[in-house]
Structures are given as C-alpha cells and as structure tokens.
Amino acid sequence: MILAVGAPVFLGISRAPSRMVSAERMYDVMQGVTFAPGEVAMVWLDFGPNTIAENEPQAVVIIEHLLRRRVPVVLLSQYQQSERFLTRVPQEVAQRLEREHPGQTWRYGEDWINAGYKPGAAIFIQALVSAPDVAKFLGRDVTGMPIAHFPRFAQIGGVERVKLVAEVTGLVGVFDTVVQFFQKKGYRPTLVHGCTSITIPEAYIFLDSGQLNGLLEGIAGAAWYSEVLRKHFPASDNRDLLVTNTALSAAHIMIILLIALGNLIPLLNRFKRGRHG
Amino acid sequence: MEERNQGLSGGGVRRDTRALALRVITFLGGIYFFLYFITPESIIEGTKIKSAHEAISNGFIAVSSMAIGLGVINILMAHGSKFIFLKRGWQYSAALLLGLLIMIGSTLAHWMMTRHSASQIRDVQIIGDFAARIVEDAKLGAGNERSFSPTGVPELSKRVSALESYSLRIIEKIKAEESRVIKIAQGDLATTQLIRDSEQELLGLRESVSTLSANQWNTLDATNESALAQVSQRAAKVASSYAILKRKENGTKFSSRLYDFLYDGLFNHLGASMFALLGVYIAAAAYRAFRIQTFESGLMMAAALVVMLGQISFGKVIYEDMPSIRQWLLEVPNSAAFRAIRLGAGVAGLMLAIRMWLSIESAKSGGDKK
C-alpha cells in the first residue's frame, strides 16, 4: 500500500483528475455571484488536523477563486482547531498570487480578514443573521482590531450583504447548522460546501433541495476545481494537488484489488476443497 | 439521617425542589429562542428585543463558555496526581502536562503580543477617528455632540490643539521604531517598498498636522473641514501601513514562532497521523473483512465500486462514463435513500429536542418512567 501511494509522490506522477460535475457547477456558481461595493463573501473553515488532507485543498481553491476575483473575504470558524488555518491558508494563497502577478498585492485587511474562532454554533449564527451591522457584531478580528476599521469590511451592514457563504468542514452537524440558521425571511445566501468524502452522500440531498448551491467532494472535487481554475487562469499551479490525487487513485486501486483478492481467494479455496471431497 | 429522611441533600435543598428547579431552568433556557422564532418580525421590531438580541445571544454563549476551565482542571487533577506521586505511566502524564502548559503559555503570549500591537495600531487610528469626530461634532453643534465628557466637550480650537500634539507624538513614536522595522524587511522587496511608502505617508501626515496651527479655529469653515479631512485620510493610510508592518514584525517574534511550531509542527502532524492510521486499517479490512456473502452485500459492494472508480483518475480508463454513472448513483438512488433516513432521523431528533426542553426525557428530571 505504501509503495502504491509513495511511488506517485516520490516520482511526482500526476494524472488528470476525474471529472467532478459538482465541482464544475460550483465554479460557475461562484463565478456568477456579483458583489457590489461593501458586499462580502464569508468563508467558514471548520476543520482540524483530522480532515486536513481533504479540507485544506478545498479551502485553498475556494479562497484562491475569491481572491482572484478581488472579493472581500471574511474568514471565521466554529471549531477551535481550525484557528491556524484561518491565518495560514489565505496568506499562502496570497503569496502564490503575488508571485504569479508581480506588481499586484493581496493584503490582509483589504482582501481578507480573519474574524477568528466563534463559539456558540447555532446561537452565534442566528444572532449574526439578525444583526443590523455584521462588522459591529463580529467585533474584532483575530489581531484585536475592530473589523469596522477595515474600510472594505466596515460597510457590510446587514447579513443580506453577505452574498456567498462557503463552509469547509468534515464535522458532523456543523454544515447542518449553517443550512438551518444562516437564512432569514427574504434572504438566503449562495451556499457552497467543501465536504470530506464521508459526508458526500449526505451533501447531495441538500444539492437536490436547492439548500446547497455548490459542492466540492473531497480531494477529487478540489483537484477538479483546481483544473477548472487553471483552465481560466493558466498560470495557476495545482501540480501538488494533482500528485496527491493520483496517489489517492493508486491507493483506491489497491483497495479494490485487496477486496477482490479477499473474496476470490476463499472462493478458490472452497472450490479446491470441494473438488478434493 | 434526618436530612435523608426528609429527602434532603446537597446543601439542605430537598431533592424534589432540585428537580423542579432543574425543570424550570431547562425550560427557561429554551423559551427565549422558541418565542423569538415563532413571534412575527413586526412584533419583535416593535419591542426592544431585536436590538438586545445580540447581547442576549452573547449571554447564552457566555454561560456555556464558562466551562472552559473544566477540561484543564480535570486534566490537572488526573494527570497531575499521577505525575506528583510518580504513579505508573507518570512519564506520559508529564508529556501531557508539558503539552498543556506550553500550549496555554504560548497561546497566551501570542495573544498578549497581538493585543499590544492592536493597541499601538489603535493609537495611530485614533488620529484619523478624532479628526473625523471633531468635524462631526462641530456640525452637530454644541450640546448635541456624539463625543462625551463629564465636564462637557471642549471648544473647537482646544480639540484641534489636542489633535495636533497627540499626532506629532505618535508620529515621533513611529519614526523611532523605523530602525527595528527595517530589519524585518530582510531583503524582501515588497516589504522594503512598503516601508518606503509608509515613510512617505508619515511625512504627508506630519505635513497635514503641521498646517492645522496655521488656521483659525473659531468655527468650522470649509478650509478647516478640508484640513481635518486630509488629516483623517492620511492618518488612515499611515495606520493601514503601520498595521501591515506590525503584523510582519509580530510574525518574526519568538511567541509567534513558538505558537506556529506547536500548531504546525506538532498538533497538525500528530492529529493527521492519528487519523491516517485508519487508512491502514481500511487496507487490512479490505482483504480480511469485506466478504460478499449475500445479494445485499453484493449490491453494497457494487455501489461502492462504482463510487470509488468514478472518483479516481483511473476510472475513466476502465469505462469512459464511470464518473457520470457515479454522479447518477449519488444524485438519484443515494439521495432518495439518504433523504428518507434523514427525514426519519430529523423527526426523531425533533421529538428528542422537545422532550429535552420540556424535561420529559428522564426520570432524574422528573419524567415518567415508561
């Protein structure tokens, strides 16, 4: 198993990922949302080291897409173990974009802010949705600065100006809380979700009901999304993600072979025993 | 004995009184949100509840947040005693306590550092805020100002004078930090450019502040308003650049590096590795345990095979339309079946929530034993 996974990684082999229709649709959804001045996107990163392998690439592609579009992004989390990702992921994406576009800058406070960990789950979200001034309600960012002092985020006003909500999580119940409470009469944001593979079947029912507008299915979803991004922005570098996806594909083949062997070998043994009486 | 006979315990409070208190408190915990959600918006807006809703919600979160110390106390009690009395496995308890204390210390130090920086940045922002507030209060007129002072808001000229001396003091303070700030550039072109830009902005701010004393401040005329607006805008730019440089400087400090090391170097890797073990067990189980012995298990495996092949790069090699078949499987049969499960679970969850709220769930809270 380790050889099957390690070989693509060691040799840097990458194959084109499998086409994920939901990821393609999510790109169109995210590209189609228009943001007037003062309107923002809200990205919840609710994952920890236990789902980092799938959720971090999803967070990267979502934030990359928003930063490329120069959409102001408010990052926050309901899960304390995500704290570091709220700082690290947008910083790394911004640095990569600045290397890709010399002369352009993506800055904290202008292109994104980190509102930090917000305990309270459903209580917090329903209060956020009712708040007349989201910037004032969020209070301070993680560095202790009042959010109202960042010009691009001070004018948010009510939650109706949060046009897009992205929830990246593998935790049970967290996404449900956003679906249940991040809405009010006359307002429902465009909601996209980066889920771990375990919750893919569950997420599809929300896609069907229209409560969810876009879905990234595990690493495969993130890999295909990065390919779509590369199609529109050829300088975008997704090689690492493709290598990971290829290694994952190799691991899948191993598992399928192991299941096949695990079923065939006892069958063959039974057949041999039958023949010999 | 007498207390027990009377059903008393726990501070002399009767058991049935405690049970009643528990039922009432549990009910009160939920009644606010329940009423808030079922009451029409027009009625809520007519009362003061809507404006207080944020604070009330924060109060609810504060109640449960007060439990933050429980975990730490329990760990200190359980593992602390093991470590102090050198019981079996005390070395591992020592590792746990070490991790706990270092993480708490490092996170607190990191927090204090960012608070201090935020306070310094705020000092710079106050220049712009104060200039804008002077204009606003002057327009509102004496007695109607937004600013507050127990002795009354000072007259315009005194306020401008205070703004001037404060601004010059802050500008000197920022200039004094220049040499330290230049070190953090460390050859990075973007940071070096940022430092040059911020120096220019600081010069511009000093210039704007210095011109204030040249004006007459008996009233707020167009010239004065324009001068204050310029101070406000330039101060905002200086504050913005200063904030960026402060954040970069903070990233080089020991508390920041230690926090990042503990999180990225230990916590993330340890957590990811613990869960990665499951991948190995999946491989072992794939060979040993996943046996197709009935029609239903065969059906399950077939569905699993379609999903697995449809989501990997090699699936298309086996069959071109494998991703589409996977997509159909997830959109139609899986969604239908899972929705049925969710609806059933949702109704059960609703019943449980109602029983929990109304305390008819358990005997201990006074519910019927059925």
Add this chain to the structure above:
Amino acid sequence: MDSAALWTSGSTLVGGIATLAIFSFLIKENGFYRFFEHLFIGIAAGLTPVLVLRDFLWPQIIDPLLGSTITHYPDGTTSERYQPLYLLYLIPIGFGLLYYTLYSRRHSWMAKLVIGFTLGASGALAIRGFFSEVIPQIVSSCKPLLVFESGGALALWESVNNALFVAILLLVLNYFFFTFGREGSLRSRSANWGRPLLMVCFGAFFGSTVMARLALLVERIQFIVRDWAVAVGSAVGIG
C-alpha cells in the same frame, strides 16, 4: 539559513518524527507512541480555553463590561458613554461559574442547572433548525413524475429519474415505519425492497469513506516522502 527557515525546518523535522511515532503503533503499542499521543492531548486541551477567552469572552463580554471598547480621545472626551446595561453580563458569567460546583460533593447538583439551561437552549434551537432544514427537503421530494421539455416533448430520462427518486424515497421511508404492523400486507412486501435500496446508499457511503480515510494516509505519506525527507537531507547536509 535565516531564522524563519530554521523554524520551518525544525517544524518539519519534529512533525516527521511525531508522524513516525504515531505510525509505530502499527507495529506494536510502545512508549514512543504513547509519549506523542499524550503530548497531542495536552496541546489540544491547552488550545481551546485560551481561544474561547481570546476570541469570545474577552472581546465580546469582558471588554464591553469594562468599557474597553470606548475610545478615549486626546482632548479627554470619549467616543460614547458607558452603557451600564453591559453589567447584566455578570449574570450569565455568574450562572456559568456554577459549572465548577461539580467539584463540591455538597453543591454539585447546581452544575446540573447550567447543563440543563444549555440543553434547553439547544433543544429550542433544534426545533427551529428542524423546520428550516426539513421543510425544503420535503418540498423538493415532491418531484414531477412526468417532465416535459420546453417544446412539449416528454423528457424521458428526467421523468424516469424523478419516478425512481420518489419510489426509492417512499420504499425506504416505509422500511423504517414501524408504527403499524406489516405482516402479510403490501407494506410488508414493499418494506423488503427498502433494504436493498439502503444497501446501495451504504455502498455509496463506504466508497466515499474509503476515499476519506485513504486521503489522510496519502497526505501523511506525501509529507514523509516529500517534505520530511528533504528536511532530513538538508539537516544532515545532503542535497
């Protein structure tokens, strides 16, 4: 090597050692594994209390309570008056402190009051959450069994899919419906169909779970083979 690169290298090296320590459990449980396991628990336990204090209790409760959100201008004025109503925050703080009566045998019953209060709030929120989530699900389950294209022709594939969706939904719902008896009836026969359909759903779950678990393993192996090996090489002076 500059300071930042040194810390990054150190972080990678230690991360690799920690990973190998955890993976050593696959051979046999050992002291090396247990040390890092306990270290992980300690670090995780130390993170939460400070973050709750830093990101919620201090800025949202304590700062307003103390009036720290008020800006003091250089001329002695303030941006706003202090709101005495913030003192009401002392009530939830005091009530929440009852959690710590758990450590007193005599007064530990008071902790149940706080727990009950929190459960009551969760229960009420869950009631609203149910309707917000489930009603749209029920509505979208009512799919048209015959779908027509804009030109008037029957869209066969969509119609079949919708009919299949509704049929599977009803069959699986029926499988879980135990309120009325089902012996020897149509319900009994149709309930038998629910089980194989559930197996398809579980099969999809299994297939997805495999990807989730393997992704974690792939990420770790990628880290060891790519990042850690390079860091070790640099540390010992190779490459």
